[in-house]
Amino acid sequence: MIVYFSATGNSKHVAHKIAMEIDDWARPIEELKLEKHVEARAGGVFGIVCPTYFCGIPVIMEEFLKKVKMFVGEDCYFFFVSTYGGNSGMSADMVEEILNERGLKLDAKYGVKMPDTWAPIIDLNDKSKIAAINSDADKNILRIAEQIKNREKGNFIKNKKSRFFAKFNYRVYDRMRETKNFIVTDACTGCKLCIKRCPIKVIEMVNDRPSWITDQCVMCLGCYHRCPMNAIQYGSSTKGHGQYIHPNDLDETDKA
CATH class of the missing domain: 3.30.70.20 (Alpha-Beta Plaits)
Structure with a gap:
């Protein structure tokens, strides 16, 4: 099972592509918020995929992780994938901290660079550049899917900023909202x-x-x-x- 939040389709694509590769399914958190709990079977796979906003996670994902009851079965492989344009900031750290407070532990953290959709700053008119980013992303997604199949553990996110910079940047998010x-x-x-x-x-x-x-x-x-x-x-x-x-x-x- 993979749950995700996606506004422009980047994280949705990642979630569904991984789900297809590992023979599982993916659903948006907007649907799951209506349910009383999310349950991952023992020995199975549970993934969370969401975009990076201002070096952190969207408030809708933060609310979901804090409020929805999650039952993760024994020996379930639990992973997080951050999609990002510039860098993943502290998005994985935020998710991990929320889960730890709930007595849950991630096995792996991954990152996928996708087209940056923050249009107030980013010009999205260069379609060839966007296509190239998406092409590289698909290759990365396939690599991540193999790592998930092999149940590899660890932090595999390469592009991230310092905790200090990320916290400073994330404070701007509240005003921009x-x-x-x-x-x-x-x-x-x-x-x-x-x-x-x-x-x-x-x-x-x-x-x-x-x-x-x-x-x-x-x-x-x-x-x-x-x-x-x-x-x-x-x-x-x-x-x-x-x-x-x-x-x-x-x-x-x-x-x-």
């Missing part, structure tokens, strides 16, 4: 795709335009990247920076 940063341009057609895709359902239609009903959100930017008209922007900083969805995550639900 403010929904007042979003604007909706006149290009909006009212298709409501942003509402359907919001992982915590904090977008509603007000006067035929998307409106954020909380002061903060996960800031996954799924609404920005999946808008078919590119009508949702993060202030003025995303203008002209392009959108990104992993090529294996484009389906009918992304159509109005």
Whole structure:
């Protein structure tokens, strides 16, 4: 069993590709949050996959790990995979600390470099560069799947920052999560795709335009990247920076 959070499809792709290689299954935490517990069978495999946000983990994954009851059977291989654009920061450390507090222990930690989707800074218009990153990622995912099959133990994440730098950077995340940063341009057609895709359902239609009903959100930017008209922007900083969805995550639900 592999659980994951994914806004633009990177972590979803990693989770499902590993699941396919090890003959297992993967599910998003948004579905599992509705259940009372998650159980991994004795001798089986339990994996967690999520993106790195500001050198840490998304608040939705933090909440999931702290609140959902997890039962890990004896001799179950327990692993975490961090997907990241620049570096994995302290994402694996955060997950490990939460699990340790709950009496659970990771056997292995992995990292997969994927296209960085933080559009306020990253320009995503170079499709050949993105394709090259995804190609390298697929090779890495296959290597990780083999390590999981062999039940290798240890920290296999290479690209990470110091704990001091990561903690400093993660403090910025709370401020960046403010929904007042979003604007909706006149290009909006009212298709409501942003509402359907919001992982915590904090977008509603007000006067035929998307409106954020909380002061903060996960800031996954799924609404920005999946808008078919590119009508949702993060202030003025995303203008002209392009959108990104992993090529294996484009389906009918992304159509109005």
